[in-house]
Amino acid sequence: MKKTAIILGATGLTGSILLQKLINDDRYESIKLFSRKKMEGLPNKVEQFIGDILELENFLANFKANEVYCCIGTTAKKTPNKETYKRIDFGIPVTAAKLSKLNNIPTFMVVSAMGANAKSSVFYNKTKGEMEQEVLLQNIPNTYILRPSIIGGNRKESRLLEKIGLIIFKIIQPLFIGKLKQYKIIVAEEIAQAMLNLANSKTSKEKIITSDKIREISK
Structure with a gap:
């Protein structure tokens, strides 16, 4: 039986790649997007629900699928207000997980970040860590939390400091061996493919x- 997938964050780097993969994948007959703005030029198999996703609970009746992919995320630069930042990076994924639980969606995955730690003194890491904890508390059968390192890829917006960081990381990457492998740059294509592979194999016993x-699973 063909499946329905939900994507949150389909306009972002990883989410947009994932969307194209799902469009091209015959296992999926329907893709639901929940966002603030409509995306143009998408095929009929994509259904869009437009509204305030900071109040995602208002979409409960339409939040039904076989799988949920949460690729939502912001940056301190784009969202300097910490309260708003937390409503996005914590509030949206957690609400999505709760809606998934209510509607008996068996597969939920979310892009977090390396360094996520609910006990961290760093606001960003603490927020991601608290989000992960709340998502896992929903006990959705196939829950996967992906913690990528620095994400490489062509972004729509310009991030000068991030580009400089990527260049430096590429130079020193040969030094990353053993446990340091997890710090290597990972491209958004690998993250999107890993999510798709996890959803359709469910072989990983690891939740985080x-x-x-992620790179291994994407192959």
């Missing part, structure tokens, strides 16, 4: 997938 494991 580190960056080096």
